[in-house]
Amino acid sequence: MVKQMDDESMMQNRTAFFISDGTGITAGALGKLLEHFPNTHFTQVRLPFTNTPESIKLAQEAILHATEKDGARPVVIMTLGDINLRHTLKQCDAYFIDLFNTFIDPLGLELNQSPLTGAGIAHSVMGSSYNERMEAINFTLNHDDGMTNSGLEAAQVILIGVSRCGKTPTSVYLAVQFGIKAANYPLIPEDFERGVLPAVLHKHLDKVFGLTIKLERLHAVRSERRAGSLYASLDNCRKEIAAAENLMRDAGIPWVDSTSRSVEELSAIILEKTRHHS
Amino acid sequence: MVKQMDDESMMQNRTAFFISDGTGITAGALGKLLEHFPNTHFTQVRLPFTNTPESIKLAQEAILHATEKDGARPVVIMTLGDINLRHTLKQCDAYFIDLFNTFIDPLGLELNQSPLTGAGIAHSVMGSSYNERMEAINFTLNHDDGMTNSGLEAAQVILIGVSRCGKTPTSVYLAVQFGIKAANYPLIPEDFERGVLPAVLHKHLDKVFGLTIKLERLHAVRSERRAGSLYASLDNCRKEIAAAENLMRDAGIPWVDSTSRSVEELSAIILEKTRHHS
Numbered sequence: 266m267v268k269q270m271d272d273e274s275m276m277q278n279r280t281a282f283f284i285s286d287g288t289g290i291t292a293g294a295l296g297k298l299l300e301h302f303p304n305t306h307f308t309q310v311r312l313p314f315t316n317t318p319e320s321i322k323l324a325q326e327a328i329l330h331a332t333e334k335d336g337a338r339p340v341v342i343m344t345l346g347d348i349n350l351r352h353t354l355k356q357c358d359a360y361f362i363d364l365f366n367t368f369i370d371p372l373g374l375e376l377n378q379s380p381l382t383g384a385g386i387a388h389s390v391m392g393s394s395y396n397e398r399m400e401a402i403n404f405t406l407n408h409d410d411g412m413t414n415s416g417l418e419a420a421q422v423i424l425i426g427v428s429r430c431g432k433t434p435t436s437v438y439l440a441v442q443f444g445i446k447a448a449n450y451p452l453i454p455e456d457f458e459r460g461v462l463p464a465v466l467h468k469h470l471d472k473v474f475g476l477t478i479k480l481e482r483l484h485a486v487r488s489e490r491r492a493g494s495l496y497a498s499l500d501n502c503r504k505e506i507a508a509a510e511n512l513m514r515d516a517g518i519p520w521v522d523s524t525s526r527s528v529e530e531l532s533a534i535i536l537e538k539t540r541h542h543s
Numbered sequence: 544m545v546k547q548m549d550d551e552s553m554m555q556n557r558t559a560f561f562i563s564d565g566t567g568i569t570a571g572a573l574g575k576l577l578e579h580f581p582n583t584h585f586t587q588v589r590l591p592f593t594n595t596p597e598s599i600k601l602a603q604e605a606i607l608h609a610t611e612k613d614g615a616r617p618v619v620i621m622t623l624g625d626i627n628l629r630h631t632l633k634q635c636d637a638y639f640i641d642l643f644n645t646f647i648d649p650l651g652l653e654l655n656q657s658p659l660t661g662a663g664i665a666h667s668v669m670g671s672s673y674n675e676r677m678e679a680i681n682f683t684l685n686h687d688d689g690m691t692n693s694g695l696e697a698a699q700v701i702l703i704g705v706s707r708c709g710k711t712p713t714s715v716y717l718a719v720q721f722g723i724k725a726a727n728y729p730l731i732p733e734d735f736e737r738g739v740l741p742a743v744l745h746k747h748l749d750k751v752f753g754l755t756i757k758l759e760r761l762h763a764v765r766s767e768r769r770a771g772s773l774y775a776s777l778d779n780c781r782k783e784i785a786a787a788e789n790l791m792r793d794a795g796i797p798w799v800d801s802t803s804r805s806v807e808e809l810s811a812i813i814l815e816k817t818r819h820h821s
Contacts, residue, residue: 277654279654287808287811288807288808288810288811289811290572290575290720290807290811291572291573291575291576294568294569294572294573295569295572295573295646297568297569297665297666298569298622298642298646298647298650298665299650300659300664300665301647301651301658301659301660301664301665302650302651302654302656302658302659303659304656305654305656311814313811313814313815314811314812314815340650340653344576360650360653362646362650364576367645367646368573368576368640368645369576369579372576372577372580372618372638372640373579373580375618375638376555376557376580376583378580378582378583380579380580381578381579381580381581382579385808386578386579387575387576387578387579388575388805388807388808395805399712399806402711402712402715402716403711403712406684406687406711406715409684433680433681433684434677434680434681437680437684437715437718437719438680438719440715441715441716441719441720442568442719527666527673528677529566529568529666530565530566530663530666532566533565533566533567533568533591533592534592536589536591537591537592
């Protein structure tokens with residue numbers, strides 16, 4: 266064990282706490298930055314609604330416990346508006362990243378304003394664009410998988426592609442994260458036989474965006490769903506992908522390969538290409 | 544105008560840029576912290592995939608343009624792995640919050656590791672728990688609004704409540720943000736007549752969580768959908784809310800009022816109470 270610890274290339278264990286007087290979602294988002302350190306395995310623990318001396322005490326106990334377990338002090342990313350709670354928490358040993366100290370207070374100096382320090386400011390329903398995002402989620406769920414053609418004029422993006430190429434999770438992510446009304450519409454064997462995009466899309470071509478996917482991946486994903494079916498067969502997948510790409514090419518629809526891209530990446534690319542900057 | 548600018552209580556305009564060599568989603572999440580400054584109106588501009596000298600130049604031009612428009616320098620929240628691009632960008636005048644300088648590099652010292660600096664580290668499909676989140680999104684969409692009873696044993700949370708109390712957006716948020724398989728199931732007049740929860744829920748009570756909503760709000764939301772209907776009437780809404788709360792109380796189901804809470808807040812409360820810490 267001692268030998269392993271000396272070896273810089275070995276994984277080390279740390280716990281990352283996200284401690285907030287509100288939802289902890291903003292602090293938690295910074296958890297993504299931990300992926301810049303692939304040689305540390307982080308156990309992530311969220312402690313939302315930490316807004317009383319009692320809950321601070323529980324947080325400190327959790328920090329102590331994690332330190333013993335990992336053999337190293339935790340990383341604590343915190344947003345606590347109350348200055349007394351903040352100071353109390355910091356009396357234990359951890360590597361603290363305090364979003365008030367590092368961001369909010371210095372930004373207040375730049376803006377020449379005192380920040381609000383109440384709990385849960387960042388994720389209240391008062392936040393800008395909240396209703397827009399809720400409407401987008403409802404719209405997107407109602408227009409998943411070509412469920413209805415009515416109301417497509419209100420869509421901001423219409424994703425198309427073969428079955429199981431990633432349209433649904435990408436649409437949902439666009440709605441939840443960016444408040445984009447994202448419909449999605451499958452390209453199916455009937456479309457390939459006719460050799461043209463579904464008629465309902467013709468008057469919305471300016472907001473249609475395509476997803477495609479690599480053969481092996483589509484075969485694998487469809488086999489999970491219906492193993493051994495024609496639908497999942499390599500030959501059918503190959504034909505569908507080629508036919509879908511032909512349809513999109515003929516119609517001048519931009520598209521992107523979803524195979525090795527996350528919904529975050531796909532969404533950012535789609536927003537970029539369709540110029541919906543939030 | 545000059546008089547207004549002197550008045551501290553007046554709104555000021557600033558532009559907030561989120562500049563990233565990847566999706567810009569982590570930097571963008573910090574945009575929530577701007578809501579601690581309600582006297583500044585921020586125009587938020589995302590510039591993802593800023594990973595070449597040319598795109599840095601475009602970003603600088605956008606910064607200059609915003610400075611002229613607002614009469615004040617922008618706030619720039621940035622994650623650029625490439626140190627040369629980083630330095631180039633900072634040659635223009637703005638209030639820079641550099642996540643490498645303030646977070647990643649100091650954290651590397653704490654961990655005694657050099658951070659990865661490639662673009663888009665944080666939101667690759669390699670990120671921990673990515674597949675889990677995608678599965679959760681599919682599960683949640685397939686189990687929206689009581690669509691199917693099959694597979695409920697795989698649900699981690701089952702939200703219940705009257706029609707239009709916020710079950711769907713909350714379920715979707717739980718799936719997208721936390722990778723929670725969240726089914727939702729409506730409580731409808733037939734349930735109220737029988738006076739018991741739907742039979743399918745009986746064996747899953749340990750993961751059922753309720754949402755309720757205030758009368759005036761439910762009336763308003765339902766009226767938007769079907770104005771003047773019995774469904775939307777104050778009297779019917781009052782009866783449904785009381786009946787739903789009775790059912791939940793009798794069954795010992797915890798519940799929370801969604802009226803003035805965001806999906807972020809509702810999700811954090813539900814995770815807290817059902818002990819799904821991510």
